[in-house]
Amino acid sequence: MHGPASSGWLLVALCAATGAYCLARMRSGAEGQRSAAGGEALMGFGMAAMAVPAAVFTPPSWAWPVYAAVFGAAGVHALWAARAGAHHLHHLVGAAAMVYMSLVMAGSPAHAHGRGGSGVPLLTGALLLYFAGYVLLTGVRLVPVAAVAGSGGSAGWGDRPELARACRLSMGIAMVAMLLTL
Template sequence: MHGPASSGWLLVALCAVTGVYCLLRMRSGAEEQRSAAGGEALMGFGMASMAVPAAVFTPPSWAWAAYAAVFGAAAVHALWAARSGAHHLHHLVGAGAMVYMSVAMAGASSKPHGQGGSEVPLLTGALLLYFAGYVLLTGVRLVPVAAVAGGGAGGAGTAGWGDRPELARACRLSMGISMLVMLLTM
């Protein structure tokens, strides 16, 4: 990704920490948490690796094709999983955005610096609008989260830290913001 190195490293750290938390959510006792956590962990780690500043590490040309293949497979999986829940449609859009960025970065790495237009492609604009809306909606949903029901004096019936919906929403919010930043810096 193009942009300042300091913001690139912050993006790498945010996405990597989000990916680690999503991996931990895969151990959850709640099926709905486990079903989404794997795809979100893949997105977090993929975004972290793509956000490494180009001044530090320039991936080989074949890496962009590998990213496109991995996230293409994730998009197919999300499409298949979308039969059971609408949240997987968001995973489909996210994986598709990663494929799009991989293809765009592969094309950008083959052009000499200074070539190319300054216009924003239509697909990039559509993805920016989608993720901006997603970030706003997720942020609004995060604000009024109620306390976990059933948390009496003994704490019986409370959800584990990996099952807390507000933490999952906060991770989704941070990945949505990260996706916006990555699309803006393309």
């Protein structure tokens, strides 16, 4: 998952900032916001940890199965939560992509970060198509966002739909970048 160090650090910063914002969104007054924000925070911090350049830190061999287990549990939670809303299906696909990347990294020889060719091309391609489409759709939806109804323009950080969409857009872009280097 690791390419050049400079782009790796940019990806770490983007994902960590997104994860931090999602933690702030967990303080929202809306239950739906809090629920989605928790999964997105986990995804942001997990992606940040996976994107740390290998020249700086190579995770021990036991870390990849732990990532797979954590995101597998997040996927089960997203599947359960999908009964209430379609957005959780996206969380399920994201968690499945993280499990897939973790398993590929665990199975790669000496954890060959960024050397490519270690994943299943058809599955990697399908995930790339999904996340590229998600990025385009989220980008289009980001443009016309209006102020939160009844907020009088003073919505808290956790209740700003345009920031939540920008957060999701940045994580989608990061996922595309990580899948491209797989």
